[in-house]
Amino acid sequence: MESQASLPPIAQPQNEVLPENNGGKHAAQLASRIGVEVRTHVIDLGVHRWNAVDESVKAPILQRIMDKFDLQGDPIDVEKAVATQCGRRLSNHNFVLHKKYKKLKETRGEEYARNNPPAGVNPEQWTSLVTKKWTVPKWLVISFTGEIVMVLLIACCFWILLKKPHPKLETLIVFSVGLWSCRSDQKKTPQTGSLIEAANNKIDELALAKEEQGKTLASVMAYLKQQGFTG
Template sequence: MLVPVPEHFRAPVGDQASKLASKIGIEVRTQLPDLSICRWNKVHDADKKPMIQRLEDQFDLQGNPSDVARTLNTQFGRRLSSFTYRLHKQYKQLKDARGEEYARSHPPTSVTLNQWTSLIDKKWNSKEFMEQSLTNVNNRMQMKTKHRCGSKSIPVRVHSSIIANGEVPDLAKFYKSIHYNSNTHEWISSESQANYDNMIKTQAEHLSQTGVIPLSQEELSVKVLKPRSGYVKGLGLRPSSSMKTTVVPAENSDYVQRLEMQIAQQNEQIARFQKSEKKQSKKIQSIIECLTQKGITGNFENGESSDSDEQAS
């Protein structure tokens, strides 16, 4: 299964990206012996390598090798964090309802007793974990504009739009598509609606000036959603590893324009490749038909021929 990892996203995109994330989750839940490890980069290579190899056997991860490696590490880390977070919630619920001893001796079916007690002793009861957990809770409480992308991440959605339209999607329209529920006709939050309205207003005010061109999507992101180093907020875009670009104020920023030029060049290369492949396919088919007319038969697709073929040759 093909999963591209473009340098301007440094994240898995395409139709199979969600399957890759799902498979990584299965690997973490079923193959990682010690779940108490705080971070993926602390997992022993002896445990990592077989898991990564199984992924590479099933998925064709196309992209810069360093970007692919970074993407896999990020995905494994997120799946590990997500899984242990759910387990911790179950532990707290059992502990509150039945007591600590009961919770300790009754692990969920998804983990062994050794894994369960290791999580309790080595991770959840540690001072470092408790402090970090409190910090994470406070950070989550301050998040006011969560999106509703589901299993299709922002990079996947933006990449699909680029493939379909040949350009980066309009920031305001895309932002609304992942922050507004068209079924209930409600925004995820009042802050999300305010951001959208500000995007429309900012672009309109800019275009009201004489002789100006529309703000690029990156420029609009910087003005409304504020700059973030190496990342275009709202679109999931990242500069390539060769450019090392940091998002800067609008008057100095041309990253998205360069990205659109790269996309156009890639589309041209793909079109030329498809045209060449089509010609080659027709040529092979013509040769097969010619050989068939001369009485040379066989399984050409598998590279096999009959006795009559060998005699003819």
């Protein structure tokens, strides 16, 4: 356990109190400590966001972090920055646990996954997530909507990379709209599953097309250089 005396003050830019990647070893220690605090002391992980964590839990976490690290800057800005990092660690922790839950559900069944948290996972945290998020239709719709948004973002990225409209992008967007329309089912159905698979196939096709385009361009450039062209 590192003591406060062993950690020199972390100088922060005026408008950037706790940059995520400032390269300092103590910044890494700070991020790690925030993660430990969140994973250890936030038992009700079924909350929607960090702001919804009970103040009786949240305030001591923030205070312990502030006491352990000599964070320079405006106190209000420092507290907001620490709270932001706590929210990110909470989201990351929930994401990791959800992946474990889905894997258990696929391999051992839903009933087993609900009642048997993996080794090292707090049973109370697990139960909170199962009962307040992972088995709640409203949350499943929100989570599924995120997948649709991701498909649309990928489509837009390929549109930009290709520098021009591509007929396959239209198909991809149509699939995305179809996925969006299925959200009223409150859960993933065989229909939505097939749509996701089809959309993923289109993404793979676009990636392959982009790769082939890059190879062709590289061959042309190599030939031109052999002929003495520069530019």
